[in-house]
Amino acid sequence: MKSVLIIDDEINICTLLSKFLGKHGFKTDSTMTGAQALKMLKEHPYDLVLCDYRLKDTDGARLMSDIRQMSPQTVVIIITGYSDVRIAVEMVKNGAYDYISKPLYPDEILSLVNKALAQQPATPVESTHNVVAPHAHEEPATPAARMQKNGRSYVFGESEVSRELYRELTLVAPTDFSVIVFGETGTGKESVAHLIHEHSSRKGQPFVAMDCGSLSKELAASELFGHEKGSFTGAIGTKIGAFEQAHGGTLFLDEIGNLSYDIQVAMLRVIQEKQIRRVGSMKEIGVDVRLIVASNENLFESVQKGKFREDLFHRFNEFTIHIPPLRDRTEDLPLFVESFTEQVSKELNKPAAPISEEVWECFRNYDWPGNIRELKNVIRRASLLTPAGKEITMAALPLEMKAGSSTPRYTAASAENPGDDMPEGMMLDSNDLKSVALKAEYNKIINVLKAVKYNKTKAAQLLNIDRKTLYNKLRLLNINY
Known part of the structure; x- marks a missing residue:
């Protein structure tokens, strides 16, 4: 079992980090002073030290120097406030493994601790603040x-x-x-x-x-x-x-x-x-x-x-x-959905829920006006509503998505059909003023889209509205192409 010493002058942080890392299989001790930390290190070597830069009796730079002399094999990670980031960077150059900024996020801490302990202390390593990715002249390691x-x-x-x-x-x-x-x-x-x-x-x-x-x-x-x-x-x-x-x-x-x-x-x-x-x-x-x-x-x-x-x-x-909108990269949907379901599974601490074919069909036909952010929120909501061991169904989707999938839509394929009337599913009382206005708006948008060969940017310009407003209207009127 790996041992971790937590040094921070805030008792709440010491307690929270001790409990969190303890739940993930680490043996933890904590102290609020640098002097006590050095005494504990003399009595028992630790695999890793999480050390706040600002302590009441010393600072992180001086304490790290003492730790490295006393226990060279111990990995040191600095905890810092935003105002001390530059100092923390210098400490990384001088031997700290990495730094982590407040506010602290449990998943980030756990990932950093695991990565640090997986490395040999003497081996030069890159900060977790670097991107783990191919160099500019290399192709991606995998298509995804x-x-x-x-x-x-x-x-x-x-x-x-x-x-x-x-x-x-x-x-x-x-x-x-x-x-x-x-x-x-x-x-x-x-x-x-x-x-x-x-x-x-x-x-x-x-x-x-x-x-x-x-x-x-x-x-x-x-x-x-x-x-x-x-x-x-x-x-x-x-x-x-x-x-x-x-x-x-x-x-x-x-x-x-x-x-x-x-x-x-x-x-x-x-x-x-x-x-x-x-x-x-x-x-x-x-x-x-x-x-x-x-x-x-x-x-x-x-x-x-x-x-x-x-x-x-x-x-x-x-x-x-x-950055292309999600509707222009629908073939990437499976990758985004897989990534988000994995994230949400960890957040909710339950197995990732499979997605029904009906929901997949809805995803492929939906316009995603909120793009990747909207997709992530939909996955989070659906995963929360779906019981463990069950698949995500249409019942777990937001109302606007369910309404759009159940109502006839105007599509590019139907553009060649004569007539510009609204689909029957969208028709309202012909004597109702709102219905008349909706129908007129629907027909105007369709005619403009045809004129610009379905270029939404040009359509928005001709209609004297921004693209976001146009997408909202397309969704409201169930126009899809």
Whole structure:
């Protein structure tokens, strides 16, 4: 039985880690001080030490040095808060096996501990923050290419569009190019950004993600560049902005198109000068970050409409990755479903439920407007509702999916049929105003789709709505193609 010593000045963390690792077959001891830890190591050698960087009587760097002198074969993993990540990285370079950031996630801890104990202490190993994946010039080891991240896998799939996504990602990741990740909501833009970072030379440095869609004009400058104490009402202390937090690493900005014009101007200056100025300060602070930005709208179209600065767009657009929607890679569905059922099986601690043929047929015909995120949620819900030993049936699916599978749909195959009337299953009272409006909307959408040869992007433009709204209407009206 492997032995683990837990050193943390928070009794709750010591207790939780001891119980969790104990349940998984480890012999655990814990202490809240460095002095007591060294005394315990003298009396009994441990296979692995989980050590908080900040302790009341010492720090992780000094304690790790003492541990390595006293017990060179003991593997050391550092537990750190976000503000100490850079120090933790230096400790990894100086002999720690790896570091893990708070908040702590049990599965991540278990995976890291198992991996650390499986390695010889003297053998150089890569951090679990690296991507376990082929180099850019190699083909995937198997058709179902996966990249690992903190014990969880990103499934690329076997379809042509999935292979192209994998090829582009592995080509650009080792470079320092700025990247635009374009894809609909739920396609996994942040996951792809993580993989780019973790397969780059910055993999041991911070990865900072920020959702620009939730930032007001006033809040954006503070969140991105930081502020000084007293710089505005409510600024009760100095704040470190996202650019400073990501120094040396990668900054991922989601929904970049939502930034106000003023912030876009400030952003352009930061990228050009590689310096930021906190709100309320005149001091310039140098920053070195790789930028990955994401949008579910075409940024070039936003430039043409005057909503996004062209010069900033070209600063970002050193490389663009398009993540295909799930409906364009349905041949990858079995791989995604297998991966998600495995994950949920572990979460629920019960065998993965097989999927009935009726549900598979529904999956293949469904539009998946929420993409991979929606599929994962559907699998989680269905697995929870399905008793152990039973297969997932239509009864476990959300109402919108069951309704769509039971109602006649307009399909591409029926496009050649004369007439544009709604299928009978969708007809309502002809005297009802809502029914008349729905029928008119249905016919208009069908006619536009025919005119653009079923190109949904062009159809949305002609209808003067965004793609997400169009997909919602297609689902509501049961139009599938």
